[in-house]
Amino acid sequence: MNDIICLVDCNNMFASCELAFRPDLRGRPVVVLSSNDACCIARSYEAKALGIKMAQPYFQVRHFEKTKGLIAFSANFTLYTDMSQRIVSILEKFSPDVSPYSIDESFCVLPSLNNMNLEHIGKQIRGAILKQTGIGTGVGISTTKTLAKLANNAAKKFPKSGGVVDLVTDPNRRERMLAVMDINEVWGVGKALTAKLTAMGVNTALDLSKFGETAAKTQFSVVLARTVSELNGIPAIPADDTVVVNRQIIASRSYGEKIFDKETVFSSIVHHVSRGVKKLREQGAVAYSISVTIGTNANSSIDKQYQNAGTCRTAVGSDDLKTFTELARKALDQIWREGFPYAKSGITINDITPKSNVQNDLFDLPTEPEDKKSEAVQSVIENINNRYGLGSAVVASHKQGGDWQPKSEQRSPAYTTSWADIPIVKA
DNA sequence: TCTGGGGTCCTAGGACCC
DNA sequence: TCTGGGGTCCTAGGACCC
Secondary structure, eight states, rough: OOOOEEEEETTTTHHHHHHHHHHGTTSOOOEOOOOOOOOOEEEEHHHHHHOOOOTTTTGTTHHHHHHOOEEEOOOOOOHHHHHHHHHHHTTTOOSSEEEEETTTTTEEEEEOOOOOOOHHHHHHHHHHHHHHHHHOOEEEEEESSSHHHHHHHHEEEEETTTTTTESSSTHHHHHHHHSSSSSSGGOOHHHHHHHHHHHHTBBBBHHHHSHHHHHHHHHHHHHHHHHHHTTTOOOOOOOOOOOOSOEEEEEEEEEEEEEEHHHHHHHHHHHHHHHHHHHHTTEEEEEEEEEEEEEOTTSSSSSSOOOOEEEEEEEEEEOOOHHHHHHHHHHHHHHOOTTTTEEEEEEEEEEEEEGGGGOOOTOOOOOOOHHHHHHHHHHHHHHHHHHHHHHSSSSSSOOOOOTTOOOOBOOOTTTTTOOGGOOOOOO
């Protein structure tokens, strides 16, 4: 018998987190902004009703502050991550096998017992999360991840569902649901595929399920073939095999204002390298290459344009901050051009492998005392940064700070992770 | 004037090898 | 003038997701 897969997805996650601590704002349009207060990345129902789109630039909707009482928060990921972890612990009370898929959704395998009322369990899950965190969710239940995702979309689309759609108990319900869902609502079908498929007369999820796996594979790709299989209830996406090590680690930011100065750009890159290497070490991994990207604001019609990326490698896998900072410096030297109004920078760490996989071969040098020293220095730096915040201590001698930090002017307090910010209830 | 950031997987095509 | 065929590895870029 197939596993029963349940997808739990938070409604308007970031906006809901903010509202959970600001009940006084309920009923008002609320958005959460991306880094630099640039785009709307979460919207309350009321904000959606105003026609504000996902990732819409904030300057285009700011006028609603005056006319419609729109409230904007700068993104507060510390808060959202903490809330997300609370929700996962709630789910673990219902399922022995919870795999978080993103900050606002998790797949859970439900134990399959006879005569189990799946819809009832879905409602219990929703109720528990709402009661304990104040966040609304949708629940989709089926035998494949793709169907569970689609059922979840249907739960949100049709209020009559009460937020839970179960495709397991009544087998006919699958086909009825597929018939009313457009292909662009299917997980894995984006803009490009939607255009191609609709041109071929494939309009609904049901059409796609009948397209045929072979046709999908030959005319499109193995990815779409898997989707077709999953829509027919046959699992094709392998279970999450507890991959703890990322394939790549990215850290990038847009600047609060335009930067012309190389050393300021480098100081932003040093910051990104610190974040990236921290993540690499947390995963117990080493990496062999790092890319540095810099660029002007591609959306500007007046700025002189330049974008480029440079990559540097190390022959020996490393998780050393100093090593990667030096490599990043070299990469920046390769691509730097004077005289452009730089708007962003980033780094990508690639060729990552768990430390335990690295074998010392014939040509590897034995660990030198120098390496041990570097390791010790890095531990100290990490401790300082953990305690006082990233960037409090850095390795390379370079100009500190520089005016590149993104804007974040409307950040909410760290309600759940800082004693100083704990909300006070007046009763 | 003002347009985010962090990921995954797949594919095509070039380099290279025998 | 004629100019193999099959395989692997790597990389850049596309598509998609949240």
